[in-house]
Amino acid sequence: xxxxxxxxxxxxxxxxxxxxxxxxxxxxxxxxxxxxxxxxxxxxxxxxxxxxxxxxxxxxxxxxxxxxxxxxxxxxxxxxxxxxxxxxxxxxxxxxxxxxxxxxxxxxxxxxxxxxxxxxxxxxxxxxxxxxxxxxxxxxxxxxxxxxxxxxxxxxxxxxxxxxxxxxxxxxxxxxxxxxxxxxxxxxxxxxxxxxxxxxxxxxxxxxxxxxxxxxxxxxxxxxxxxxxxxxxxxxxxxxxxxxxxxxxxxxxxxxxxxxxxxxxxxxx
Amino acid sequence: xxxxxxxxxxxxxxxxxxxxxxxxxxxxxxxxxxxxxxxxxxxxxxxxxxxxxxxxxxxxxxxxxxxxxxxxxxxxxxxxxxxxxxxxxxxxxxxxxxxxxxxxxxxxxxxxxxxxxxxxxxxxxxxxxxxxxxxxxxxxxxxxxxxxxxxxxxxxxxxxxxxxxxxxxxxxxxxxxxxxxxxxxxxxxxxxxxxxxxxxxxxxxxxxxxxxxxxxxxxxxxxxxxxxxxxxxxxxxxxxxxxxxxxxxxxxxxxxxxxxxxxxxxx
Numbered sequence: 034x035x036x037x038x039x040x041x042x043x044x045x046x047x048x049x050x051x052x053x054x055x056x057x058x059x060x061x062x063x064x065x066x067x068x069x070x071x072x073x074x075x076x077x078x079x080x081x082x083x084x085x086x087x088x089x090x091x092x093x094x095x096x097x098x099x100x101x102x103x104x105x106x107x108x109x110x111x112x113x114x115x116x117x118x119x120x121x122x123x124x125x126x127x128x129x130x131x132x133x134x135x136x137x138x139x140x141x142x143x144x145x146x147x148x149x150x151x152x153x154x155x156x157x158x159x160x161x162x163x164x165x166x167x168x169x170x171x172x173x174x175x176x177x178x179x180x181x182x183x184x185x186x187x188x189x190x191x192x193x194x195x196x197x198x199x200x201x202x203x204x205x206x207x208x209x210x211x212x213x214x215x216x217x218x219x220x221x222x223x224x225x226x227x228x229x230x231x232x233x234x235x236x237x238x239x240x241x242x243x244x245x246x247x248x249x250x251x252x253x254x255x256x257x258x259x260x261x262x263x264x265x266x267x268x269x270x271x272x273x274x275x276x277x278x279x280x281x282x283x284x285x286x287x288x289x290x291x292x293x294x295x296x297x298x299x300x301x302x
Numbered sequence: 303x304x305x306x307x308x309x310x311x312x313x314x315x316x317x318x319x320x321x322x323x324x325x326x327x328x329x330x331x332x333x334x335x336x337x338x339x340x341x342x343x344x345x346x347x348x349x350x351x352x353x354x355x356x357x358x359x360x361x362x363x364x365x366x367x368x369x370x371x372x373x374x375x376x377x378x379x380x381x382x383x384x385x386x387x388x389x390x391x392x393x394x395x396x397x398x399x400x401x402x403x404x405x406x407x408x409x410x411x412x413x414x415x416x417x418x419x420x421x422x423x424x425x426x427x428x429x430x431x432x433x434x435x436x437x438x439x440x441x442x443x444x445x446x447x448x449x450x451x452x453x454x455x456x457x458x459x460x461x462x463x464x465x466x467x468x469x470x471x472x473x474x475x476x477x478x479x480x481x482x483x484x485x486x487x488x489x490x491x492x493x494x495x496x497x498x499x500x501x502x503x504x505x506x507x508x509x510x511x512x513x514x515x516x517x518x519x520x521x522x523x524x525x526x527x528x529x530x531x532x533x534x535x536x537x538x539x540x541x542x543x544x545x546x547x548x549x550x551x552x553x554x555x556x557x558x559x560x561x562x563x564x565x566x567x568x569x
Contacts, residue, residue, distance in 0.1 A: 101459045121461040133452045136551045137474045149470065150460045178551055198460075 049115040050076035051202055051234035052083075052100065056109035059095050069095045071259035072109070079201075082228060082235045084249035086242055086291065092260025093238040097206045100236065101127050113202060123151055126195030126233075128205040132187035134179040140166070141175040143190050147198040158197070165193040168227060185216040192224070196231060203233045207240065221247055222276055229273060242295075243279055246287045254291050256298035264294045339521035348525035361529060363505040364495055367423060368537070371430020372491035376484060379435045383442025388468075404436045409497050416501040426498040426506065433494030438483035445479025446472050478552045481545040488537045496530065 057073040060066035069092040077083045085093050098104035100111055102121040111118050113125070126147070134143045144166060148158045166172060169189040179187055188208055195203055208224075209217045221244055228235060228248075239245050245252045246268055254264040266287055270278050278284055321341045327333070328340040335343055351357040382400070385392045412429055419425035449472055457467045499508025507526050514522040 098455075101455075102461075103455055103458055121459050123461050125459065127456065127459045129452050129456065131452060133450070133456050135453070135471070135474070146456075146470070147460050150457070150462045150466055180551070 051079045051081070051114060052077035052236060053112040053115070054096075054100075054109075055111070057096070057099065057106050057111060058108040059092065059099060059104070060107045068259035070099075070106075071261050073260070073262060074109075075253060075262060075265075077234055077236060079234055080232050082237065082248060082250045083253065084237045084239060084245035084251070085253045085255060086239055086245040086295075087255030087260075088240060088257055088295065090260075091255040091257035093240075093255060094206055095260070097127075097204050097236070097238055100202075100204055101125055123147075123198060124200045124202065126198070126200040126203045128188075128191050128195045128203070128208040130207045130210050132179070132184070132191040134187055134190055136179050138178075139175065140171060140177050140179070140182070140190050143179065144193045144197055146194055151198055153198060161199070162193065162197050165196055166190075168230065169193055169223060183216075185212055185220060188212065188220065189223070192227065196227075196233070201234060203235045205235065205237045207238055209244070210240070217241075217244070218276055224248065225273060242288050242291045246284060246291070247274060247276075247279060252287075252291065254294050256295065263298060264291065266291060336518040336520050339524060343521040344524040344528070347519070347521040348528060351522065351525060357507075357510075357526075357529065360505055360507050360510050361533070364492075364499070364507045364530075365533065367426035367495040367499075367506065368430055368488075368492045368533075370423070370427045371495055372434050372488055374427060375431035375434030375491060375494075376438055376487055378431065379438035379483070379487065380442055380480070383439040384446065386439070387443045387446035387472075400436075400439070408433050408494065412497045412501045416498060421502045421504055425501075426495045426503065429498035430491040430494035433497070434487035434491040437486040437490060438480070441479045441483030441486075442476065445476030445483075448479065449475050477549055481541070481549060485538055485541045485545075488541050489534050492530070492534050492537065 054073055054075050057070055058068070059070040060068050073092075073096065075083075085096065087093050095104065099106050100113075100118065102118045102125075105119070113122065135146070138146070141162065144162050145158070148154070148162070163175070166175060169192060171186065171189055171193070174182065174186070179190070182190070188211075191208065195205075209220045212220060225248060237245070237248060246266075249268055252266040252268060253262050254266065255261065256263040268287060270281075270283070325340045325342060328335075328338060339347075382396070386397060386400075387393075408429065411432070415429050415432075416425045419428050453471055453475070454467070457471050462470070495506070496508035496511075499506040500512055503509040507530055511523050511526050514520075514526070
C-alpha cells in the first residue's frame with residue numbers, strides 16, 4: 034500500500050486521496066426538503082478499506098450513489114483522485130445489495146458485462162475474468178446461469194463483475210445484507226482475501242458493526258436525520274485477519290464504542 | 303394431475319363421449335342438419351372438402367393473410383411500443399390516440415377497410431394487422447418499463463450509452479412480455495383476417511363460411527370452424543416453440559416439472 038502511495042507521490046501528482054468528500058449535502062424534495070446528508074467531509078486514502086456503518090435512513094446509500102455519479106449533490110462535491118465526480122466513471126466498480134445479475138447471461142457473461150459496455154475484448158480481459166472467478170471460488174461455474182446459483186455465489190459474481198474492468202475504487206452497498214449469517218462470515222473472509230490480492234480502494238457500506246470492524250482499516254459511523262459522520266474509528270488489526278479476531282478484547286472495544294454512539298443517536302433498529 | 307399416455311387417452315375419451323352424445327341427441331330429437339348437423343355429417347363435409355382440394359386453396363389464402371397481417375401488426379406494435387416506452391413525450395401525445403382507436407370495435411371498422419383496400423389480399427392483411435397490433439404494443443411498453451431499478455443503476459454506473467442500456471438490458475428484459483404479446487397477436491391476426499373475409503373476399507375460409515351459410519350448409523361451416531381452430535392452435539404453438547428457444551432463461555414451469563412429459567400447455 035505504501036508503495037502505491039509513494040509511486041503516486043513520485044510521479045509528481047500531489048498526494049491526492051483516492052476519494053475526497055467535501056461538505057456534501059444531499060436533500061430530497063423541494064417543498065419540505067428531507068436532508069439525507071448534512072455537511073459530510075472525509076477522505077479515503079489510496080488502497081484503504083473504509084467502512085461506513087449506520088442505521089437505515091442515515092444516508093449511506095445516498096452517499097454511495099453520489100460517489101458513483103448516479104446522483105448529483107445538493108451542495109459540496111465528491112472527487113476521485115482530485116477529479117470532481119459529475120457523472121458515472123468507468124474506473125469505479127459498484128457492488129449492490131442484491132447481486133443484480135442478468136438472467137440471460139451466464140456467469141462468465143455477467144462478469145464480463147463491464148468489459149462489454151466499455152468495449153474491452155481479447156484474451157487479456159477473458160483471462161483476468163477467469164482468474165477473478167477462480168479467486169472467488171467460482172471455477173467450473175462459468176457457463177452456469179444465475180438461477181442455478183445460491184445467493185452467496187450470485188453475490189460473488191457481482192463482486193467479480195465490479196472488479197473485471199480493473200477499477201481503482203470499489204463501492205460496495207451492503208453487499209452481504211441479504212445473505213444468512215454463516216454465508217456472510219465466509220463472504221467477509223473472502224472479501225478480505227480478494228482485497229489483499231487486488232488492493233483496491235474500497236468504500237464498504239453496511240449496517241453491521243462487526244462486519245465493518247472486521248473488514249475495514251477505518252470505520253465511519255453515521256447517524257440519521259440528518260445523515261452525519263458521528264465518529265471515526267481506526268482499526269489496526271494485522272492482516273489477514275482470522276474470523277476469530279471478533280473474539281478479541283480490542284475488537285469488542287471497537288464494537289462497543291460504535292454501538293454507544295449509534296445508541297445515543299437513536300440506535301440501530 | 304394425470305400425466306402421460308393415460309392423460310391423453312382420457313382426454314380423447316372425453317371428446318369421443320361428447321361427440322357420441324351430440325350424435326345421439328341429433329338423431330333422437332330429429333334435429334334438422336341445417337340447424338345443428340351431427341358430428342358424422344361434419345366429418346363427412348370435412349373429408350369431402352379436403353379430398354377434393356377445395357379447402358386447401360382457401361386454407362392457404364387465409365394462412366397467408368394471417369401471417370402477413372401478423373408480421374405487419376407485430377412490426378408496428380414493436381416499433382410504436384418501443385417509442386412509447388422510451389419517450390414520455392411520444393407517450394403523452396400518441397398513447398391517447400391509440401387507446402381511442404383500440405376502443406373502436408375492429409369488426410365495425412372492417413367494412414370500411416374492405417372499401418378502402420379492396421376485396422383482395424390487402425384489406426385482409428390490414429384488418430389482421432389492426433387486430434393483432436394492440437396486445438403486443440401494450441406488452442412491449444410494459445415489458446420495456448418493467449426493468450429493475452438496480453439493473454439500470456448498474457448500467458449507468460458503467461457509463462453505458464442509451465443504446466447499450468436498450469440492447470443489453472431493456473430489450474432482453476422485455477422479451478418474456480413481448481413473446482406473451484406475440485402469442486396473443488398471432489391468434490388475433492387470424493380473427494382479423496376472417497372478419498375482413500366475412501365482409502367481402504374472393505377466397506379464404508371466412509368467405510367459404512359466408513357462402514356455405516347462404517346455402518344452409520351448416521355441416522360445412524362446422525368443418526371450417528374445426529380447421530380454423532386447428533390453424534389457430536398450430537400458429538400458437540409455432541410462437542411458443544420460438545419462445546422456448548429464445549427465452550431459454552425464462553422457463554419457471556419447466557423447473558417445476560423436471561420430467562419432460564407431454565404436459566398440455568395451452569395458450
